Amino acid sequence: MRILIVTHVVRKNDGQGRVNYEIVQGALAAGHSVTLLAAEAAPELLDHPRVRFARIAPSRLPGRLLQYQCFAWRCGAWIRAHRDEFDIVHVNGFIAWARADVNAAHFVHHGWYHCGFYPFRLLRGFYHAYQVLYTLLNIGCEKWAFRRAEVIVPVSRKVAAEVAALGIDTQRMQVIYNGVDVGEFAPGPAERARFGLPAQPFMLLFAGDLRMPRKNLDTVLHALAAAPANVHLAVAGRLHHSPYPALARSLGLAERVHFTDMVMDMPALMRSVDAFVFPSRYEAMSLVLLEALSAGLPVITVRTAGGAEVIDAGSGIVLDDPDDARALTAAIVRLASDPGYAGxxxxxxxxAAATLSWQVMAERYLALYEQVHARRRASAWPARARASVEQQ
Known part of the structure; x- marks a missing residue:
């Protein structure tokens, strides 16, 4: 097949970009050719003889709202000019003013806006007003894009429900979970000293954007304050402008919370801790949660995190309320006090992670491409036959 993938970036160190990177790798391994319509792509992909890179330069207009719209217009124009060159056009959410065969829904702004934890208010100042308008515009654009795709691929059942809330028929959806590198993220020897972590305590890990209240580190810190003193927390994420070191000090946790800043070797950090805690207030399908599962860590999460749906009672603890610090403390204490249960x-x-490898994910996308392509060929055959008869 001749496949076109439209996205902003295709590379390994980006969430959505990694998903598309692995789809490309799977497509190339299966003998297909791939064109990337993007602003940036990993150099190792561009060296492949069956990869074509059509670069859409990022706009220099001010603000994400105008930049994304400019990118979408440029992508749409390119697709319309080259549509006949491809068997499959795969886009990601709203990224182009053009129809698509497959649209992967990684994040749904309508779900974020109505989840109950949306932090912005229209009348709370310019920044808040801008964020609200940006979200509302994206809701309209995503609805337009989903209605003009043959198949929508939500990355979780949670996202599928959010797409359905836009009035999209569920019969047009096929959930495909994101993947994880089960070889890279695997149990192994701890290296706590390398990350400045003490050797003895029961060590939790929180990883995420430390500037966003959505990730919910504040509830983790309040829960930790009520847990026994032998339970510590490693926090991986960029510290610049983060309010959480000050909050940890105010809760008397300065000696028990270890801020590592950005960590480039996350597999090694996960091998060095005892459990992963991820009570995100809103999440579509987090890669870091899948990585923790693959690393063999017991996971504490919440139902508002999309990845929670791949966790059952035997592989983790899923709480109902992300802001219930007392319930989170109880879950932490249960793991820390019962090594057999945690193990x-x-x-x-x-x-569970073994069923969610990148290879499995890519194979599911390629199987979907084959189905869509087969339907198109089947529907095109009667038209070609009629044209042949008319010519005779």
């Missing part, structure tokens, strides 16, 4: 959860988590 069983971790082993089950590793087995």
């Amino acid at each position: 069983r959860l971790g082993a089950s988590a590793r087995r």
Whole structure:
């Protein structure tokens, strides 16, 4: 097949970009050719003889709103000019003013806006007003894009429900979970000293954007304050402008919370801790949660995190309310006080992750491409036959 993938970036160190990177790798391994319509792509992909890179330069207009719209217009124009060159056009959410065969829904602004934890208010100042308008515009654009795709691929059942709330028929959806590198993220020897972590305590790990209240580190810190003193927390994420070191000090946790800043070797950090805590207030399908499962860590998360749906009672603890610090404390204490229970959860988590590898994910996308392509050829055959008869 001749496949066109439209996205902003295709590279390994980006969430959505990594998903598309692995789809490209799977497509190339299967013998297909791939064109990338993007602003940036990993150099190792561009060296492949069956990869074509059509670069859409980022706009210099002020603000994400205008920049994304400019990118979408340029992508739409390119697709319309080259549509006949491809068997499959795969886009990601609203990224182009053009129809598509497959639209992967990684994040739905309508779901974020109505989830109950949306932090912005129209009348709370210019920044808030801009964010609200940006979200509302994206809601309209995403609805337009989903209605003009043959198949929508939500990355979780949670996202599928959010797409359906836009009035999109569920019969046009096929959920495909994101993947994880089960070889890279695997249990192994701890390296706590490398990350400045003490050797003895039961060590939790929180990883995410430390500037966003959506990730919910504040509830984790309040829960930790009520947990026994032998429970510590490693926090991985960029510290610049983060309010959480000050909050940790105010809660008397300065000696028990270890801020590592950005960590480039996340597999090694995950091998060095005892459990992963991720009570995000809103999440579509987090890669870091899947990585923790693959690393064999018992996971504490919440239902508002899309990845929670791949966790059962045997592979993790899923709480109902992301802001319930008392319930989170109880879950932490249960893991820290029962090594056998924590070990069983971790082993089950590793087995669950084996069904969510990048290879499995890519194969599911390619199978979907084949189905869509086969339907198009079948529908085109009667038209070609009629044209042949008319010519005779």
